[in-house]
Amino acid sequence: MSKPSFNPPASYEAAMEELEQLTSRIESGQLPLEQLLAGYERGADLLKFCREKLQAVEEQIKVLDAGVLKPWATE
Numbered sequence: 001m002s003k004p005s006f007n008p009p010a011s012y013e014a015a016m017e018e019l020e021q022l023t024s025r026i027e028s029g030q031l032p033l034e035q036l037l038a039g040y041e042r043g044a045d046l047l048k049f050c051r052e053k054l055q056a057v058e059e060q061i062k063v064l065d066a067g068v069l070k071p072w073a074t075e
Contacts, residue, residue, distance in 0.1 A: 006049075008049055009046070012049075012050060012053045015046045015049050015050050015053075016050065018042075018046060019043060019046045019047065019050070022039050023043065025039060026039050
């Protein structure tokens with residue numbers, strides 16, 4: 001059984017929303033085993049997508065801040 005190709009979401013926000021919905025369905029305990037496995041695989045792909053997006057943003061911030069990642073200011 002081969003893994004289907006990853007269909008990326010439109011944005012980070014869309015990925016997070018899909019991941020939250022997927023998590024709720026998985027945690028409900030109502031999915032058949034095949035759907036549970038497919039959901040887990042999709043969730044892993046979405047998580048990787050989100051991590052890559054966050055890493056890209058972090059790299060852009062480093063460039064903008066001349067290579068120094070500054071801590072968040074608390075108000």
